[in-house]
Amino acid sequence: xxxxxxxxxxxxxxxxxxxxxxxxxxxxxxxxxxxxxxxxxxxxxxxxxxxxxxxxxxxxxxxxxxxxxxxxxxxxxxxxxxxxxxxxxxxxxxxxxxxxxxxxxxxxxxxxxxxxxxxxxxxxxxxxxxxxxxxxxxxxxxxxxxxxxxxxxxxxxxxxxxxxxxxxxxxxxxxxxxxxxxxxxxxxxxxxxxxx
Amino acid sequence: xxxxxxxxxxxxxxxxxxxxxxxxxxxxxxxxxxxxxxxxxxxxxxxxxxxxxxxxxxxxxxxxxxxxxxxxxxxxxxxxxxxxxxxxxxxxxxxxxxxxxxxxxxxxxxxxxxxxxxxxxxxxxxxxxxxxxxxxxxxxxxxxxxxxxxxxxxxxxxxxxxxxxxxxxxxxxxxxxxxxxxxxxxxxxxxxxxxxxxxxxxxxxxxxxxxxxxxxxxxxxxxxxxxxxxxxxxxxxxxxxxxxxxxxxxxxxxxxxxxxxxxxxx
Numbered sequence: 074x075x076x077x078x079x080x081x082x083x084x085x086x087x088x089x090x091x092x093x094x095x096x097x098x099x100x101x102x103x104x105x106x107x108x109x110x111x112x113x114x115x116x117x118x119x120x121x122x123x124x125x126x127x128x129x130x131x132x133x134x135x136x137x138x139x140x141x142x143x144x145x146x147x148x149x150x151x152x153x154x155x156x157x158x159x160x161x162x163x164x165x166x167x168x169x170x171x172x173x174x175x176x177x178x179x180x181x182x183x184x185x186x187x188x189x190x191x192x193x194x195x196x197x198x199x200x201x202x203x204x205x206x207x208x209x210x211x212x213x214x215x216x217x218x219x220x221x222x223x224x225x226x227x228x229x230x231x232x233x234x235x236x237x238x239x240x241x242x243x244x245x246x247x248x249x250x251x252x253x254x255x256x257x258x259x260x261x262x263x264x265x266x267x268x269x
Numbered sequence: 270x271x272x273x274x275x276x277x278x279x280x281x282x283x284x285x286x287x288x289x290x291x292x293x294x295x296x297x298x299x300x301x302x303x304x305x306x307x308x309x310x311x312x313x314x315x316x317x318x319x320x321x322x323x324x325x326x327x328x329x330x331x332x333x334x335x336x337x338x339x340x341x342x343x344x345x346x347x348x349x350x351x352x353x354x355x356x357x358x359x360x361x362x363x364x365x366x367x368x369x370x371x372x373x374x375x376x377x378x379x380x381x382x383x384x385x386x387x388x389x390x391x392x393x394x395x396x397x398x399x400x401x402x403x404x405x406x407x408x409x410x411x412x413x414x415x416x417x418x419x420x421x422x423x424x425x426x427x428x429x430x431x432x433x434x435x436x437x438x439x440x441x442x443x444x445x446x447x448x449x450x451x452x453x454x455x456x457x458x459x460x461x462x463x464x465x466x467x468x469x470x471x472x473x474x475x476x477x478x479x480x481x482x483x484x485x486x487x488x489x490x491x492x493x494x495x496x497x498x499x500x501x502x503x504x505x506x507x508x509x510x511x512x513x514x515x516x517x518x519x520x521x522x523x524x525x526x527x528x529x530x531x532x533x534x535x
Contacts, residue, residue, distance in 0.1 A: 113359055
């Protein structure tokens with residue numbers, strides 16, 4: 074390669090950049106998002122640490138994601154428990170790389186403090202990301218994931234029970250619907266998504 | 270004396286002009302092509318015990334007719350990422366604008382004045398945002414569509430419900446007719462219950478399991494008790510609920526278009 078470069082560069086009228094297009098390519102920006110990536114949604118969320126967060130920050134890692142709300146008494150604790158189970162069953166190298174993301178439906182009651190308290194109450198470690206955001210962005214993310222949800226008269230949410238696995242490009246590679254079984258399969262999808 | 274009279278007359282004119290200008294500013298003209306749906310109530314078709322029997326709906330502006338191919342062409346002309354050849358599969362499926370002849374050419378199968386169809390929820394929302402509007406919610410749309418031609422409740426008009434069901438049962442023509450040709454309802458909106466189905470902003474609030482035979486249906490939804498219907502005879506409303514629940518946000522369907530809404534000043 075170097076020999077070729079040297080030869081080409083020695084030719085009159087050939088500039089170094091022309092002789093080595095791969096160098097120019099390497100200097101270019103990171104590859105564009107896949108057209109199937111959920112990270113095309115560029116909404117700004119807020120973490121339970123009060124920091125601004127975009128989903129594209131998860132790029133490069135396998136992601137296990139669900140939508141929830143802290144006041145949910147039945148299904149969400151089970152979903153979080155299932156995600157914890159998936160996390161624990163992963164091989165260590167994948168477990169360290171993966172991120173577990175919970176996005177709240179409840180823009181009104183799930184404040185930063187409420188999310189913080191939820192993290193502590195459920196012992197969620199640094200691999201977990203808890204997010205709150207604007208109603209329109211919540212609606213859009215749910216629409217992309219295929220999650221249905223509805224706020225009822227009491228301010229509680231009826232919602233799909235869905236755990237989604239994203240690959241490092243942010244593409245949906247697996248979904249586990251309902252509350253029964255499917256954890257081994259979801260775990261395998263996370264391992265397969267870790268393409269390092 | 271004449272000079273003094275002229276002076277007073279001048280200021281009278283100035284005062285009149287100021288009053289007129291103030292009146293004009295206070296009574297701003299309605300948004301072009303939209304009709305005001307006054308504040309009222311929406312009676313949800315499906316509700317469980319904890320849901321209220323009626324949902325108040327604030328006054329809002331609704332497009333008089335569905336968005337047309339010509340209007341959507343202006344949108345994609347100005348917004349290249351929404352052109353058929355460039356749109357992300359995340360935001361629109363493979364039949365997005367399939368009947369158009371090209372990216373910027375609706376062609377003979379999509380007449381300029383006909384409602385645009387085969388657009389996804391994402392595309393409809395993007396158009397609405399670009400136009401300074403939004404999509405109506407289910408409650409807003411159903412409130413507008415509940416009206417008959419001369420009564421607040423269309424079901425009280427002889428033949429109204431039958432006409433709606435007749436349209437729902439009619440196969441869609443290959444090439445759609447122009448939007449806005451239908452008779453205006455009580456609020457002045459046209460083609461609400463024929464021509465095309467339309468996207469609503471909160472379509473994914475309809476938590477119905479498609480197939481109740483499947484064992485996986487239990488546990489699909491948190492909190493959704495068995496929904497009771499307010500009126501089992503309102504088959505048209507059932508069809509709309511069923512249709513909405515069957516949709517995914519990136520779906521494009523041959524008889525599914527949209528119309529826009531806008532908040533009305535309180």
